[in-house]
Amino acid sequence: MRQKRHQSLPRAGSEREALRSKGQFWTPDWVAEFMVTYVLRDQPKQLLDPALGEGVFFRTAKRYAELHRFELSLFGRDVDPDIVAQARQSGLTDADLRHVEIRDFVLDPPSAKFPAIVANPPYIRHHRLSPLQKAILRDFARIATGRNIDGRAGLHVYFLIRALQTLSPGGRLCYIVSADICEGVFADVLWQWITSQYRLDAVITFSAEATPFPGVDTNALVFCIRNERPEERFAWVKCRRPDAEELVALLSGNGRKKYQSIEVHERAVAEALSTGLSRPPSETTPDRYMLGDFATVMRGIVTGDNDFFFMTLSRAKELGIPESLLVKAVGRMRDIDGEEISPADLERLETRGRPTRLLSINDFPFEQLPPTVQAYLKEGEYRGLDKKTLIRTRRPWYRMETRKCPPIMFAYLGRRNTRFIRNHAQVVPLTCLLCVYPRQTDAEFVERLWKVLSHPQTICNLKKVGKSYGGGALKVEPRALERLPLPDELVHSEKLDAFLGLKQGSLDFGET
Known part of the structure; x- marks a missing residue:
């Protein structure tokens, strides 16, 4: 069989939705090669793939056992009744598939334990x-x-727990999964349990150029875990090219002094759990300051229906909506070209036909609204907006969330354009941006804080608090952004540290 580098994924439509509902993303052959190498390193008699898919792990395991001349029985599970036919088409025989069952691995697990488990x-x-x-x-x-x-x-989180339960003493598990398994709100509890009960041998991460799943908005990790007494250290690996050779050498116990396509770091489990298993090792002493020391962070406004509530100024005039019921707003990150937004930028957006006004009717009873506004709201009710999930609990349904204009905004989801934006246009952001409210409103303090936040060193620190996605994208939630480390030398150079000792009043930024 010709080896597959990557799965061909539908970009949109019903096929893409079906892919999401089943969660089926096939492992490329080069990744399966080093994963199977790890679990078959001790030449076990049995291997379990609890999510068979098209059978890439079975094919790879067969080749490995033949090459190393030992007997290996293949066992598999899947919930998709069509999967066995797909596996046959990939080159597996009925003999290879005789121990495959169409059963739910998590809720209907096998009674036997296995010395080798490999799973996507x-x-x-x-x-x-x-x-x-x-x-x-x-x-x-x-x-x-x-x-x-x-x-x-x-x-996939529950799948990992069941896989670990199904591992026999001394057995090996290799598990490829999205990075949210160690970045989500559940991660601390999960990994404290795993690392207290099992030995973490290695974590393999991937650069954007080596991602196993191009076109998927998730970042993949591979975990190598043994059912043995936990150790304090493990290998953390960054794979920079889609090539299995050096990973095979590392995971088979034939490590090298120098590598070309991978970086290998020996890490303490405690440090990795603190820093994040998906994140590079923390090589410096912890920074003293965090953004939360100097500012609070909130998400942008959720309208519930942007098409209805968010509009151009010209459309608002056509509808007869007075400006007193409108708030200046920005609705897309790409509507802000650089690291600042000005009133002139807002005018340019309006000229290009981009919405810049948010309907905000919070202080007037319906009966006191202009007839034109009443008619527009009735149109919304006719369209069923008052029944929509995010709107129906509001009283009245057209009541809008409010935010003070944030002096600084943060583009929190992006690949190469994650940035802090100085808000000179007095706009409020929708959910595309986070609101950063400095604890001091003094204009000079705001400018100095923004300067620290925009510095490349600070931007580099975002990976310490963000969730990683495919293609090198990062997503940073409000509470996580408040934990963003600010480099000591930048805080000192901008004299922001003086703020921490002040309870009230403005700051003295005079030279000493």
């Missing part, structure tokens, strides 16, 4: 699980770990 679990996010499914899975996790796993964990 279905990637199904929590919002695609029904309330009943979530309740059952959380009960399972609580019994298995003795801990409560947050309900925002996806199916």
Whole structure:
């Protein structure tokens, strides 16, 4: 069989939605090669793939066993009844597939333990699980770990717990999964349990150029775990090219002094759990200051229906909506070209036909509104807006969230354009941006804080608090952004540290 580098993914439509609902993202052959090398290193008699897919791990394991001349029985699970036919088409025989069962691995696990388990679990996010499914899975996790796993964990989290339970003493598990498994709100509890019960041998991360899943908005990691007494240190690896050779050497125990396509760091488990398993090792002493020392962070406004509430100034005039009921706003990160937005930029957006006004009717009873505005709101009711999920709990339904104009905004989801934006246009952001409110409103303090935030050293620190996604993208939530380390030397050079000793009043930035 010709080896596959990557799965061909539909970009949109029903096929893309079906892919999301099943969570089926096939492992490329070069990744399967080093994963199988790790779990078969001790030449076990059995291997389990609990999410068979098209059978890449079976094919790779067959080749490995033949090359190293030992007998290996293949066992598999999947919930997709069509999967066995796909596996046959990939080159596997009926003999290879005789121990494959169409059964739910998490909720209907095998009774036997296995010395080698290799898996690419279905990637199904929590919002695609029904309330009943979530309740059952959380009960399972609580019994298995003795801990409560947050309900925002996806199916792949529970899959990992079951895989570890199914591992025989001394057995090896290799598990490829999205980075949110060690970045989500559930991660601390999960990994404290894993690293207290099992030995973490290695974590393999990938640069954007080496990603196993191009075109997927998630960042992949591979975990190598043994059912043995935990150790204090493990190998943290960054793979920079889609090439298995050096990873095979490392994971087979034939490590090298120098590598070309991978970086290998020996890390303390405690440091990695603190820094984040998906993030590079922390090589410096902890920074003394965080953004939260100098500012608070809030998400932007959720309108519930941008098409109705967010409009151009010209459309507002056509509808007869007075400017007193409008708030200047920005709705897309790409509507801000650089690191500042000015009133002139807002005018240019309006000239280009981009919406810049948010309907905000919070202080007037319906009867006191102009007839034109009443008519527009009635049109919204006719369209069923008052029944929409994010709107129906508001009283009245057209009541809008409010935000003070943030002096600084943050573009929190991006690949190469994550940045802090100075807000000279007095706009409020929708959910595309975060609001950063300096604890001092003094104009000079705001400018100095923005200068520190925009510095490349600070931007580089975002990876310490952000969630990683495909293609090198980062997403930083409000509370995480408040934990953003600010380099000591930048804080001192801009004299921001003086702020921490002040309870009130303005700051003296005079030279000494």
